[in-house]
Amino acid sequence: EVAERFDRFAPDGSPLRSWMRMVFVRVGQAADEEGGENYELARRLPPVDLTAPPVDTLPVTGDGSTDRDALTPDGGLLPEVPPAELGRLSIEAFGTPLLWKLLLExxxxxxPAHFNGPLAVPPMGEAP
Structure with missing residues (x-):
């Protein structure tokens, strides 16, 4: 994420000073690649049963973004999940960002760039 604000200009209109704001996210190797930094962690995660009936649903609309103005059946606001952030959807469903592939499967x-919801959440087994 990058944002720049110009706050001083020369008489001809060219910028002389600006402020930059940058946000970086560290991305490691995939959890399913042996030797990756998340590989050992992923091996310790509880299994997900892809054949069982869903235990919950994750409200998602559009292309992976949560409808922030919609209400749940009990009248509360839906959980806020930023658009198309698969790791955040996985955290909402399983409590870890490493299982987003299983959630989509x-x-x-x-x-993964274009999908509609709600997403059904499969049950998790016991941790190994």
């Missing part, structure tokens, strides 16, 4: 999502 369970919901037969072929394109």
């Amino acid at each position: 369970y919901n037969n999502v072929d394109d």
Whole structure:
């Protein structure tokens, strides 16, 4: 994420000073690649049963973004999940960002960049 604000200009209109704001996210190797930093952690995660009936649903609309103005059946606001952040959807469903592939596989999502919800959440087994 990058944002720049110009606050001083020369008489001809060219910028002389600006403020930059940048946000970086560290991305490691995939959890399913042996030797990756998350590989050992992923091996300790509880298994997800992709054949069992769903235990919950994750409200998602559009292309992976949560409808922040919609209400749950009990009248509360839906959980806020930023658009298309698969790790955050996995955290909401399982409490870890490493299981987003299983969440999409369970919901037969072929394109992680474009999908609609709600997403069904499969049950998790016991931790190894």
